[in-house]
Amino acid sequence: MRITIDNLTKKFGDVVGVEDLTLHIDDGEFVAFLGPSGCGKTTTLLTLAGIYKPTEGQIRFGERVVNQVQPKDRNIGMVFQSYALYPHMTVFQNIAYPLKLKKVAKNIQRERVQQVANVMGIGNLLDRRPGQLSGGQQQRVALGRALVKEPDVLLFDEPLSNLDARLRLTMRGEIKHLQKDLGITSIYVTHDQVEAMTMADRIAVMNGGHLQAFDAPDELYSRPKTQFVAGFVGNPPMNFVSVEVSRSNGRFIAETDRLRLEVGGDRGGAAAGFAGAVVMGIRPEDIQISGDGDIAGEIYVVEPLGREDLIDVRVGPHSFLLLAGAETQYRAGEEVKLAFDMDKVQFFDPQTEKSILWQQ
Amino acid sequence: MSILKPKGGQSQSSRNALRSYLGAYGFMAPAGVLVIVFFLIPVAIVLYLSVTNLASSNFTSDLAKMEFVGLRNYETLLNDQFARKIFFNTIFYVLFTLSIFNVSAALIVSLLTTHIDRNAGFLFRALWILPRITSPVVYILIWKRMMAEAPFGIINQFNEFLGQPTYNYVATNPWVFVIVVNGFIGISFGMIIFTSAIESIPKDLLNASLVDGSSKLQRIRYVILPLIRWPLLFVVTYQTLSLLTSFVEIQLLTDGGPGLYRTEVWSLTAFHRALSNYFGNAQWGYGSAFAVLLVLIGVVLAVVYMRVFRFDELIAEPRVEVL
Ligand SMILES: Nc1ncnc2c1ncn2[C@@H]1O[C@H](COP(=O)(O)OP(=O)(O)OP(=O)(O)O)[C@@H](O)[C@H]1O
Ligand SMILES: [Mg+2]
Numbered sequence: 095m096r097i098t099i100d101n102l103t104k105k106f107g108d109v110v111g112v113e114d115l116t117l118h119i120d121d122g123e124f125v126a127f128l129g130p131s132g133c134g135k136t137t138t139l140l141t142l143a144g145i146y147k148p149t150e151g152q153i154r155f156g157e158r159v160v161n162q163v164q165p166k167d168r169n170i171g172m173v174f175q176s177y178a179l180y181p182h183m184t185v186f187q188n189i190a191y192p193l194k195l196k197k198v199a200k201n202i203q204r205e206r207v208q209q210v211a212n213v214m215g216i217g218n219l220l221d222r223r224p225g226q227l228s229g230g231q232q233q234r235v236a237l238g239r240a241l242v243k244e245p246d247v248l249l250f251d252e253p254l255s256n257l258d259a260r261l262r263l264t265m266r267g268e269i270k271h272l273q274k275d276l277g278i279t280s281i282y283v284t285h286d287q288v289e290a291m292t293m294a295d296r297i298a299v300m301n302g303g304h305l306q307a308f309d310a311p312d313e314l315y316s317r318p319k320t321q322f323v324a325g326f327v328g329n330p331p332m333n334f335v336s337v338e339v340s341r342s343n344g345r346f347i348a349e350t351d352r353l354r355l356e357v358g359g360d361r362g363g364a365a366a367g368f369a370g371a372v373v374m375g376i377r378p379e380d381i382q383i384s385g386d387g388d389i390a391g392e393i394y395v396v397e398p399l400g401r402e403d404l405i406d407v408r409v410g411p412h413s414f415l416l417l418a419g420a421e422t423q424y425r426a427g428e429e430v431k432l433a434f435d436m437d438k439v440q441f442f443d444p445q446t447e448k449s450i451l452w453q454q
Numbered sequence: 455m456s457i458l459k460p461k462g463g464q465s466q467s468s469r470n471a472l473r474s475y476l477g478a479y480g481f482m483a484p485a486g487v488l489v490i491v492f493f494l495i496p497v498a499i500v501l502y503l504s505v506t507n508l509a510s511s512n513f514t515s516d517l518a519k520m521e522f523v524g525l526r527n528y529e530t531l532l533n534d535q536f537a538r539k540i541f542f543n544t545i546f547y548v549l550f551t552l553s554i555f556n557v558s559a560a561l562i563v564s565l566l567t568t569h570i571d572r573n574a575g576f577l578f579r580a581l582w583i584l585p586r587i588t589s590p591v592v593y594i595l596i597w598k599r600m601m602a603e604a605p606f607g608i609i610n611q612f613n614e615f616l617g618q619p620t621y622n623y624v625a626t627n628p629w630v631f632v633i634v635v636n637g638f639i640g641i642s643f644g645m646i647i648f649t650s651a652i653e654s655i656p657k658d659l660l661n662a663s664l665v666d667g668s669s670k671l672q673r674i675r676y677v678i679l680p681l682i683r684w685p686l687l688f689v690v691t692y693q694t695l696s697l698l699t700s701f702v703e704i705q706l707l708t709d710g711g712p713g714l715y716r717t718e719v720w721s722l723t724a725f726h727r728a729l730s731n732y733f734g735n736a737q738w739g740y741g742s743a744f745a746v747l748l749v750l751i752g753v754v755l756a757v758v759y760m761r762v763f764r765f766d767e768l769i770a771e772p773r774v775e776v777l
Contacts (some may be wrong), residue, residue: 147659178662180679190675239666349498375490377466 095155095246095279096121097142104134104141111137111305115151119296122277126294128287134303135283139249141328142281144168155246166195172249175256177232179224185211185235186220192243210238213272218281220360230261232314236395237269241276248280249271253288257371266293287327291315299323312399316438321447323438330404332375333414336444339365339372348374348436352410353389358437363451365441375440378404381416383424387431392394407432491671497749506530506740509735527743534716537723544720547704548697555637556693558688560644565674568652579645586642594706596625597635626718628708636703645691651682691759695752701725720748 097119104111106256112134119125127135140146141151144165153160160168179188187209193203211217214234224232233253240248250269254262270293275281284290290297291311299306299314299322307314310420318324324332337348337355339362346362348355357365365372383405391409398404402417405424414432418424441450465503470544479568504527514520563582565573585593603612611619613620623630655678663673679686701722704710710718710726711718728741759765 140661142495144662164669166667166669172661172662172665174658176656176658178656178658180659180663180677180680183682191663192666194673243667392773453591 098152098154099138099142100152100154102118102138102141102153103149104137105149105150110301110303112141112299114155115300115305117298117305117308119279119281120277124273124293124295125281126290127281127283127300128285128290128297128307129300129402130285130326133214133300134286136251137285138170138300139251139281141322142247143172143249145346169243169246171243171247173233173236173240173251173253175252177224177236177253177256177372179232179235179239181224181227183223183379184220185216185222185224185227187219187237188224188235189242193297196237196243199230206269207238210242214238227258229248230265233257233265241272242417245278250280252284253282254288255284262289266405269293280420287425292329297327299326299411301326307453314378317449317452318375319449319452321373321449323443324442324449328377330378330415330417332377332440334373334375334410334442335380336371338370339441341366348439350412353412355434355436357439358392361437361439361441368419368441368443368450371444373442373444373447375442376414376434377438378414378416380435381414381436382405382433382435383407383416383418383422383430384429384433387433389432389434390429391432393426393428393430395426460773486687497746498578500742500745501748502737504740504746508738509740511576512734523739527740530740531743531747536718539715540718540720540723543715543718544698546629547636547719548694550629551633551697552635552690552693554633556640556644556697557690559637560641560689561648561686563641563645564648564652565678568649569670581651581737582645583642585638590702590706593639595704597631597707601631624708625712628712632704632707632717635707636700639703640697643693647689648682649683650686652678655681662752687759687763687765691756691765692765693754694759698748698752698755720751721742724748 097117099115099117099119102115103113105133115134115138119124120207127138129135129340137146144163148161156353162221178323180191183191189207189210190203191205207220208217211220214217216231216234216238218232219227224235227235232257237444240331242437246448250429253269266289266373269282282293294311296308296310297314297439298308301322305321306326309317309319309326314323314327317326321334327335333352335350335353337350337353339346339348339357341347341362346357348357348362348365365374366412389409391407391414394408394413396403396405398420400420402420403415403422405418407414407430410434416432424430442448443450478532498569505521505522507523507526507713508514508520511520561577567578569575570578588596599606600608601623602610603622603625604607604614607620607623609623610620612618619674628719659677661672663677668676699721704717704719704722705725708717710716710722724741724744726741727737727744729736731740
């Protein structure tokens with residue numbers, strides 16, 4: 095099912111939930127809504143589900159405008175962050191509920207529920223009540239209930255945020271696999287950018303009720319169109335520093351106090367064409383501690399992450415996060431030299447926070 | 455507690471146990487004192503009065519001088535030609551007020567006011583609380599003024615104005631009157647309990663049901679009602695007992711009439727016999743017999759409800775362990 099959202103606005107009195115959102119989602123696509131808390135992800139999802147009526151704009155499922163369509167007539171499956179299992183029903187009754195409402199015959203209900211439960215690995219729990227299940231098991235029941243009616247659209251509202259890290263990793267893979275298998279158009283809300291990057295075909299980055307970007311994960315990562323996207327996508331986050339880029343002797347130099355770096359032709363040219371200071375962004379993996387680096391700094395703190403260490407280096411007033419192999423033994427207070435990979439830097443307009451390199 | 459066995463052997467642990475018991479009883483003491491002073495002692499006194507023939511003619515406040523008559527009051531009661539009628543009156547009154555108003559209407563008001571705009575719902579519910587917070591005398595007076603015979607009654611004035619025949623509502627339909635007037639008071643209790651129960655159902659559950667394909671009515675049937683089952687049963691139990699013993703409104707409205715015991719209920723009889731009999735002839739002993747039977751019926755009903763509705767399942771194990 096193709097989903098077309100045009101200029102969608104949802105307000106609660108004066109509070110803006112989401113404003114002027116335009117998104118076109120292809121049939122069978124897996125789209126993630128990514129953004130910080132309160133940015134309007136759940137609001138958008140519930141508006142798609144028909145729980146909220148749009149204040150303005152239009153939502154189409156295929157060719158059908160669904161603005162005024164009741165939730166029950168939208169054929170949607172939804173997994174809630176709280177799972178929202180009916181506590182007075184058994185697992186079987188929970189999963190069978192959408193079928194019962196569709197007046198599916200009893201014996202077919204039983205068959206379908208058993209089938210879905212087996213796929214979810216909860217076939218042996220059908221007689222239990224939600225209160226007697228672990229979080230992971232409840233999550234599977236919720237997923238089963240969303241899938242059993244073979245919906246045209248699947249909506250997920252942070253379905254993994256209550257699970258432990260390991261289970262989250264497994265479920266991530268399972269949900270993605272299942273979605274591709276069934277080919278159901280899916281929207282997946284999360285504020286965990288790793289989840290969004292690994293699962294989604296395209297990511298809609300939202301902030302403060304507005305769409306910031308809608309692109310494939312690697313595109314967002316390597317060609318962020320706004321400073322917000324650059325800072326939000328990627329972990330650890332991108333480093334930002336305000337610089338002046340100028341041209342001297344046919345070379346482009348990014349400069350600020352204690353920093354003087356040569357930038358490659360294309361990127362440097364665009365930045366130098368900009369009047370005044372720009373915000374330079376560089377990802378942690380594009381900075382190396384190296385003997386022949388040309389920027390001197392002092393290590394402020396070292397955070398071991400296991401596979402690698404996250405190191406905060408201070409260069410005068412500036413702070414840079416970077417990654418170093420765990421085998422290196424840097425200590426706080428150590429003087430080091432840094433090498434910047436200037437072919438990967440980003441530049442942003444400090445006023446509009448839009449990228450100088452990539453146009454919308 | 456079994457893991458954290460206190461050091462120091464038997465005597466220490468039994469002293470600890472004693473202390474925790476004392477602590478528990480200490481916390482229960484205030485409620486316990488209230489029950490003793492305002493329930494157990496009065497019941498005991500009424501029980502004693504019911505086996506005496508104390509009346510206006512042989513009044514004494516000295517318990518020892520009262521004349522013991524055994525179960526004669528109860529015998530009289532069983533042979534009283536009106537006791538039977540009053541008994542069925544009571545069942546009729548409790549059953550209809552409870553089922554129509556205290557439970558059904560309360561449930562409908564709660565469901566309606568939780569499905570409309572929040573502020574409108576709040577206002578609507580506030581209106582329904584008025585009968586309860588109005589003094590019974592004022593409240594009954596309002597009804598009486600409304601329903602009075604022509605030319606005084608407000609409704610009859612309308613009837614006259616519209617050229618309709620006038621009615622003496624209270625005389626022709628006293629039961630409708632009694633049940634409606636009590637029911638309007640009764641709604642608010644269930645309404646408050648049901649509303650708070652409905653509003654405490656997580657929003658996600660309610661949304662999930664709609665997304666799963668239910669209409670709003672189906673959601674009420676399959677999700678909301680099952681989830682407020684305990685409040686429902688509680689209101690049924692509590693209101694049965696409370697209706698059994700309430701008589702003030704009936705007393706003010708019809709005083710058991712019109713005619714002989716037309717709307718007289720059991721608790722009103724106990725009052726009439728013991729405290730407000732004709733010619734100032736109060737029969738404390740006989741009235742107490744009525745009261746004792748009412749307490750008995752109440753206790754039996756409470757136990758039956760507790761068994762049938764399995765209220766023990768509702769009571770969760772305490773989360774705080776006493777160490
Ligand atoms: N029913 C409501 N009434 C009023 N304001 C609301 C309502 N629902 C959401 N909002 C507001 O709309 C904005 C967006 O909320 P929303 O729940 O969509 O955020 P979210 O992106 O899902 O955040 P989170 O990651 O914390 O779940 C917030 O400012 C919120 O306070
Ligand atoms: Mg949310």
